[in-house]
Amino acid sequence: MQHLRISPEGISSLFWIVPEDKPAYAIEPDDLDLSEELLDRIEVWNDVFDALFDSDDPKASQFPTPQAEAAWRAEGRALADAIREELGDEWEVEARF
Template sequence: MPKLLIAPEGVGEHLWIVPENKPPFPVEIEDLDLSEELMDRIEAWGDAFDAIYDPAHPAGSSFPSAEAEIVWRAEGQLIAAAIRDELDDDWEIETKF
């Protein structure tokens, strides 16, 4: 069963394929069979992360407020649910954010 990990790890790297017994590798949203609307949501969600991410100090990256982070995390969970709905039942979806 293919596994998709939703986990922002750097600018532009938000979705990962997780093969068995191999390290995860980033995947472009265009390479998944998702609707344009969902891809747009994923892009906007990823852009919100990219805007606060500091590659020189990843641990110091933070949202401007606790509320902004809560909203971002909630949207991430809604996106994960939408991906589950659109992808095959054969896919396993995991989140890490």
């Protein structure tokens, strides 16, 4: 079974393949077999994170309001569910945010 992790770990690094015996590596959502509609939603969600991420001081990266963070996390969970559905049973999809 293939393992996909969705986890913000740097600008434009939200999607990771997690092999069983090797370190995780970043991938682009376009490398997955996903619909254009879902890829468009992922891009918007990713852009929100990229806009607030400070690569010079990652710990200082903050959402403007708690509501904005809650909305981003909720969309992330919804995206993880949609990705699971589209990729099927051959994939384990993990969300960490």
